[in-house]
Amino acid sequence: MGGHTNTEEEISVTDPNKNGVKTLGIKLPPELHAQFALVAQLDGISLNDAALRAVELYVATKKEEPDFAQRAAAALAEIEKEAAARRGAIEGLFGTNPEQVAEAAKPATSRSRKAGTEG
Template sequence: MNAETRNGGVKTLGIKVPDALHAQFTLVAQLDGISLGDAALRAVELYVATKKAEPDFAARAKAALEEIEREAAARRGAIQGLFGADAPAAEAAEPTTSQARRRSGEASK
């Protein structure tokens, strides 16, 4: 299963590369018989694999996750502070398009 199938899409990455490095990159890709896009994808995959193999990577990832969870808890607390016991449930935090139109009066048009 490729990345496109797994996550439902792909992202475009645009980077600036110095001329000399671009020339080398182009040559290497040509020698391997692959496109620059495929070579860039392989480079990104190698970078991610290399970083994941670093001894402290898991600890840094765990710290980042804990920070995300702290920020989410702070935002949740702020919303609960605004609404008290009537705080909207997490599933209803973002209104659907039709809910947003109804609230703004557009649904009656």
């Protein structure tokens, strides 16, 4: 597959949680694209539907891998660690009181208007 010119395809994948779509652009070598298009045509489905099925199969296959849940848990732990660090940075700037943080986040112009000092 090295050295082949790639063809870009735009695939829209429906996100059931948001009632919308996300667009995924993929690059395929011409031979694979031709085979993919032929298989989809023989199945009587669009390239979009074929790609959606392929993505669903990929996700289902990955979920069955023995170490996948462990890797997902590690990724979640990293997300939580980063969130805690960011929370700590914000609390360091504005204090640990949630009301203090909310007050500090208000635009300065709205406080000026309330005080009648806007010029």
